[in-house]
Amino acid sequence: MLKQSAQLWLWGVRESLNVHRCIVFLVLDNSKTIGRAILRCLLLNGVILLGSILAWESTLAPAVHWLMRHVVSPCLGHFTARSAEVALQLAYQALWLLPVYLVTIFVSCGIYNDIARTAYTIKEQQLKGPQAVPVLRPKGQSPGGNGGLEDVAQEVYRVVLFCVFFAEVSTVGHLPYVGAVLNVLFLSWLYAYYCYDYKWGLQGVRLTERLAYFERRWAFFAGFGLPMALSTVLLSFYPGAAVLAILFPVYILVSCDSDVNAVHDRVVGKEGTSNLRHLPIFALAMWPTQRIVHLVTGGTGAASGATEPGGSAVRPR
Template structure:
């Protein structure tokens, strides 16, 4: 029992630290007043944000509302499901009419195929282009230029590697190629991570909770990635900082997930397409390093430590890329032999 008590005390302390950092992240994500301040500073930012609201809120979600509240009820009234009030003799007389009534589901599917799915693709592509513009204008409105410095407390081992680190890259073509390579790897990493998030949803009992946690991390990373790109922070430093402060980012991503977790897929997309640029701007205005270091200065013991959030997908992605590398080497050798 004496050996267990210190372990219980350490666990309790770690849980308290994680809860405080999670709460800090959640609070920072909810500071949506920063969006108003940034939009007031930049007219271009206000226009782009308004366009996102118009496309995804008024047009996309508005179309869903019209379909569910107007079109489907009218079709149900004109082409009802049940004909219990019709007798057998009448049923035979109206056999041709019943075939016509069965077209209701087909008409609804046509509505999806020729309106919602094309609108979804159009909205997805255009919104992603606008998100980058929104992040760029928001970053400019913050008055930040050049590589940012990731500040940390020297007394804390978890943040020592980030203390006053400039994300410097080689100048010229080499730096451009490194930047492109990091962007490609980051996109692949997040796609693999999305597959992991999707797979956890099928795990019995704990699947929903794991899915919520991983989605929170994924959206938090998406929100901060724009700022890190404009700050020219290297991919290795991003991942290290993210995994070192996993509790803060889990808290930051939680409001994003709560907004969509209980809706249908199409409604969830529309809601998230509206809210995502707001959270991107909130992340742009968040000094995460300062918030985390302020919280950690209050701790007399060691920090939470690093949690390898991306370890599984990073390992899997490296193996997949190594397979492509081996295939390319074999092709080169075959060409040489020929």
């Protein structure tokens, strides 16, 4: 089991690095939606967000430091100059960098959705023929839902679950000795899920089925999300967020072209895949999520279908 898990992890890393698959989508996208979306993503996250970070670190911060050291410090003292320098840095982050970060993240979510929908359509037409018209769930409708309160509750549950899970990821990173390793591992799972969640949503897979599928293929997804996790932990917060936002469309395209089932069948065989050991990655986040959703929905029970990931009735790709 350990050997197979290591092999699946390596396959996950290998799949995530197959960035050449993006070229196929760009070539086959007659509407040029993917190309335009990637350019917008680069403009937002590369030019505006990352440019704002580099502008401070390369130009503004040295200028402020020189001004405080040679002008303010001789007149008002070193402590006052240093305090003013720190205050200006915090003001830049609070009044400019943080708003820019929040806006670019919000706008990028819509861009990622457009990329995923177009790539999914292209992939389905590759598999079923150019005349095939994939059935896509409407924007804003939760997969597997029938609309109404159940649909809203399932979407609320998904958002809350991953907010809670992200808080757990941030917490385990502060544990002594193993915190750094666990932080990378949990971030790898989180980013891998984000990538595949677009495709599973477009396939109409319910949240419970997605979670169960993910938790039975935890080794592969830990490997797939590793490059994204490293791109954030090896940099400070804002540069890491900007780099990840730039790279994320690439990983969405790779996940759309990736077949997780085929990898598992190759490593452990079809019978072995159905008997994979379940790793309850999201179990710790379930309880607080259920309590929060219960309060949000007024205890209607509409989200009860998303309380525990059990056996998946479908095989998402």
